[in-house]
Amino acid sequence: MKNTFIVLFVINIVAISCQEPDTSRVTIETLHQRMDSLEKKIEIVEAALRPRLSVLMNQLQLHHARMWDPGIGGNWELLSYEFKETRESLDAIRNLYGEKPHGSSKIGIELDQLETALDSLNNAISIQNKDNFVKSYQSLTFKCNNCHKAAGLDFYEIIKPLKPAYSGEMQ
Numbered sequence: 001m002k003n004t005f006i007v008l009f010v011i012n013i014v015a016i017s018c019q020e021p022d023t024s025r026v027t028i029e030t031l032h033q034r035m036d037s038l039e040k041k042i043e044i045v046e047a048a049l050r051p052r053l054s055v056l057m058n059q060l061q062l063h064h065a066r067m068w069d070p071g072i073g074g075n076w077e078l079l080s081y082e083f084k085e086t087r088e089s090l091d092a093i094r095n096l097y098g099e100k101p102h103g104s105s106k107i108g109i110e111l112d113q114l115e116t117a118l119d120s121l122n123n124a125i126s127i128q129n130k131d132n133f134v135k136s137y138q139s140l141t142f143k144c145n146n147c148h149k150a151a152g153l154d155f156y157e158i159i160k161p162l163k164p165a166y167s168g169e170m171q
């Protein structure tokens with residue numbers, strides 16, 4: 001951001017000197033006004049390029065759901081991959097929306113509540129324990145829904161995929 005600002009500042013100076021050869025007429029105040037207007041434009045462009053929270057949540061849901069099959073099927077390699085993708089989706093949400101108010105809290109603070117479940121999921125994967133996987137997956141899902149409830153979004157109820165956890169088990 002700082003570098004972008006410096007580059008744009010230099011471009012602005014060059015542009016000004018091209019348009020108005022008599023630089024003595026360019027006052028400091030004019031420069032400030034132009035910089036302010038450029039900053040506003042950058043903010044608008046940055047906001048337009050930022051993926052919407054709902055898009056990031058859908059991406060998160062995809063990876064969350066994709067952990068289930070390999071988890072109950074013992075495909076630890078695929079599960080590790082989807083776990084990493086889930087983590088990356090959560091990091092993107094934190095980086096872009098961590099400061100956004102959420103109920104009486106903030107998105108970043110609410111995301112911290114997922115850490116215990118994510119740690120135990122990571123642990124279940126590293127020791128390749130299916131029972132621990134199921135427990136921590138359910139705990140993570142519960143936390144997703146807790147966060148939705150905290151901001152009156154109860155209707156976004158995340159469930160584990162409907163396939164039975166073990167062969168022969170009825171839901």
Ligand code: HEC
Pocket residue numbers: 053054055057058060061064102106107108110111114140141143144145147148151153156158
């Ligand atoms: C920090 C709180 C928080 C956590 C934790 C959270 N969500 Fe969300 N979720 C939201 C908010 C806020 C929205 C509404 C976004 C919007 O519409 O702008 C949302 C919306 C969604 C949506 C609907 C997106 C759409 O189409 O509009 C899905 C799907 C979703 N979340 C999945 C998940 C999953 C899966 C998890 C857990 C792995 C999770 N969320 C954890 C806050 C959270």
